Amino acid sequence: MSDLSEIFQEIQLQINSESQIKDELNAVEDEISVALSSLKKFYLSGSLFQTQPMELHKVINSGVYADTNAKTRVIYHELLDKVTRVPRAAAASSAHKHVKERIVRRINEDAIYVLMLNRYLTRIADIFKEEVASISQPIISDTDIGLILAPEEVARILDIESVNYNDYLMCLLRLSDDLVHYCTQSIIQISIGSGTHAKFQYTLSLINAKLILFLQSGFELLDLKNDGLRRKYDALKYNLKKVNNIVYDLSLRQLLSTQVVLT
Amino acid sequence: MTSTPKPEYESPTQKLFFPARKLLISQQNEREAIIRLSRDVTSFSKKVIFSAHRTLPSLPQSISNQLVVELIANFKVLAKALSLIHFQYSHKPNFVNYKPTISNALEEFIEAVTFGHYLSYRKIMRFLELLEVLRLLVVSYDDLTQEINDARLHYAIQKVFIGFNAEGVLPSVAPETLLVDVFWCSMGDYIMGLLDLSGEMMRYATVHVKPANDEAEVSSTSLQIFRDLQELKAAFDVLALNNKTLNGIKSGQFMFSSKAYVNSSWGKKIQVLAQNYLKVEDLICGVCIRGNENYVEEEF
Numbered sequence: 001m002s003d004l005s006e007i008f009q010e011i012q013l014q015i016n017s018e019s020q021i022k023d024e025l026n027a028v029e030d031e032i033s034v035a036l037s038s039l040k041k042f043y044l045s046g047s048l049f050q051t052q053p054m055e056l057h058k059v060i061n062s063g064v065y066a067d068t069n070a071k072t073r074v075i076y077h078e079l080l081d082k083v084t085r086v087p088r089a090a091a092a093s094s095a096h097k098h099v100k101e102r103i104v105r106r107i108n109e110d111a112i113y114v115l116m117l118n119r120y121l122t123r124i125a126d127i128f129k130e131e132v133a134s135i136s137q138p139i140i141s142d143t144d145i146g147l148i149l150a151p152e153e154v155a156r157i158l159d160i161e162s163v164n165y166n167d168y169l170m171c172l173l174r175l176s177d178d179l180v181h182y183c184t185q186s187i188i189q190i191s192i193g194s195g196t197h198a199k200f201q202y203t204l205s206l207i208n209a210k211l212i213l214f215l216q217s218g219f220e221l222l223d224l225k226n227d228g229l230r231r232k233y234d235a236l237k238y239n240l241k242k243v244n245n246i247v248y249d250l251s252l253r254q255l256l257s258t259q260v261v262l263t
Numbered sequence: 264m265t266s267t268p269k270p271e272y273e274s275p276t277q278k279l280f281f282p283a284r285k286l287l288i289s290q291q292n293e294r295e296a297i298i299r300l301s302r303d304v305t306s307f308s309k310k311v312i313f314s315a316h317r318t319l320p321s322l323p324q325s326i327s328n329q330l331v332v333e334l335i336a337n338f339k340v341l342a343k344a345l346s347l348i349h350f351q352y353s354h355k356p357n358f359v360n361y362k363p364t365i366s367n368a369l370e371e372f373i374e375a376v377t378f379g380h381y382l383s384y385r386k387i388m389r390f391l392e393l394l395e396v397l398r399l400l401v402v403s404y405d406d407l408t409q410e411i412n413d414a415r416l417h418y419a420i421q422k423v424f425i426g427f428n429a430e431g432v433l434p435s436v437a438p439e440t441l442l443v444d445v446f447w448c449s450m451g452d453y454i455m456g457l458l459d460l461s462g463e464m465m466r467y468a469t470v471h472v473k474p475a476n477d478e479a480e481v482s483s484t485s486l487q488i489f490r491d492l493q494e495l496k497a498a499f500d501v502l503a504l505n506n507k508t509l510n511g512i513k514s515g516q517f518m519f520s521s522k523a524y525v526n527s528s529w530g531k532k533i534q535v536l537a538q539n540y541l542k543v544e545d546l547i548c549g550v551c552i553r554g555n556e557n558y559v560e561e562e563f
Contacts, residue, residue, distance in 0.1 A: 008498045014450040018517045139275040218280035
């Protein structure tokens with residue numbers, strides 16, 4: 001087989017080329033990780049979740065939290081540019097499309113997640129600006145007042161044609177983790193804090209419980225196959241159970257007095 | 264991907280989740296269609312391998328009419344499945360998610376095609392030759408008319424089985440039909456297919472170890488396969504040695520890592536190649552020692 005050495009030379013060349021592309025993509029991925037962390041860090045630092053609901057409006061629209069939508073849009077497009085500008089990867093085979101696709105999905109997911117969390121916290125800050133007898137809020141809306149950011153709103157904020165629904169659904173599930181997290185954190189902060197408007201502020205648990213129930217009933221409509229989304233969805237029921245227990249404990253002690261209607 | 268949903272929904276749950284439900288169902292249908300097509304490719308590639316095994320060592324000159332009929336039938340199904348994968352699914356946004364399924368089928372297809380080619384030409388088919396056959400098959404099926412273009416199909420088969428057309432004349436195919444970019448078949452898939460090819464070479468050498476006449480103790484076909492397997496094994500050993508960071512091949516993609524490759528499917532396939540080589544070596548050694556004793560026994 002005289003051709004064999006030539007065949008393996010071709011293979012070696014391809015391996016060398018793909019190894020180089022892989023290195024380039026890894027470098028871009030590292031760069032993107034740093035940029036993404038700037039997008040997420042102020043939400044993940046925990047300081048927002050340690051703020052009582054009635055204090056939230058003082059924090060959410062100022063300092064690093066101001067203009068989150070515009071900042072996210074800028075970072076999002078910068079990151080996408082970086083991925084598409086990897087010259088060798090652009091001409092690479094389907095194998096590298098897979099790697100690029102993974103990076104783009106990461107960027108999508110993080111951007112949507114930040115926007116979604118920002119929307120939720122902004123609306124909560126607005127609801128808890130002052131004590132009211134009853135709360136009535138839309139869950140989703142086309143006019144920036146829904147507690148949950150709709151896919152069309154994400155597309156509009158990020159200035160893109162459409163949103164990848166798989167990424168969007170994943171972000172909804174990530175949001176459910178944060179809803180439980182903020183629920184427990186807020187109760188702790190209210191309890192150890194000044195205690196003013198405590199009963200009203202405990203209503204946050206009821207709002208979050210209703211939101212998680214909304215997500216649970218929504219995800220029940222979907223035929224999920226055994227993938228990352230399905231695995232993440234499996235954790236939703238535990239979030240629902242946890243937040244239901246919190247609401248039950250609060251109501252048992254007559255600590256919930258405000259009526260909540262989510263439309 | 265979805266654009267703004269137009270219909271009115273009764274509740275927020277429906278508004279948010281109905282478009283998602285619709286999209287997920289369409290993605291799952293797409294995935295199932297890909298799985299079905301990949302199964303067809305795997306199954307009919309295996310049939311081509313069986314057909315190739317039924318050919319005689321003197322294949323280039325002798326390929327029976329029965330085999331010609333079999334090959335045409337099997338390649339027709341392959342052409343249809345590969346064509347649908349290419350034209351209907353390869354440009355979909357979620358295609359990367361289906362690549363593992365397609366890669367498994369492609370490995371079997373590459374094994375079949377390279378095996379047929381090896382028996383015909385006694386050499387390993389090159390990657391570019393493989394892509395040419397794949398392109399020919401992809402353009403052989405017209406999804407609109409649901410018809411097979413015989414000239415293109417026969418050309419593809421002829422590229423694999425030289426004895427397919429007794430006159431050895433290739434049908435004419437317009438060159439522009441071969442411009443389709445079958446990007447979904449990668450060098451990684453080709454290598455995995457080559458590693459599988461060693462198993463078929465071993466089987467063929469084992470079945471045809473007895474010479475057609477009494478000119479020697481071991482048939483020249485088995486001896487040649489033995490030497491070729493030796494070369495192939497050596498080439499893969501050198502490749503593994505020169506690329507220590509090449510951890511494996513997954514879905515046709517080279518995986519680079521500093522970890523040892525022995526536990527990956529790539530590592531296992533290299534081990535199987537070595538075993539196949541050793542099997543042929545033992546077989547030929549045994550025949551060399553026993554000579555014609557076995558054949559004498561057969562007479563009783």
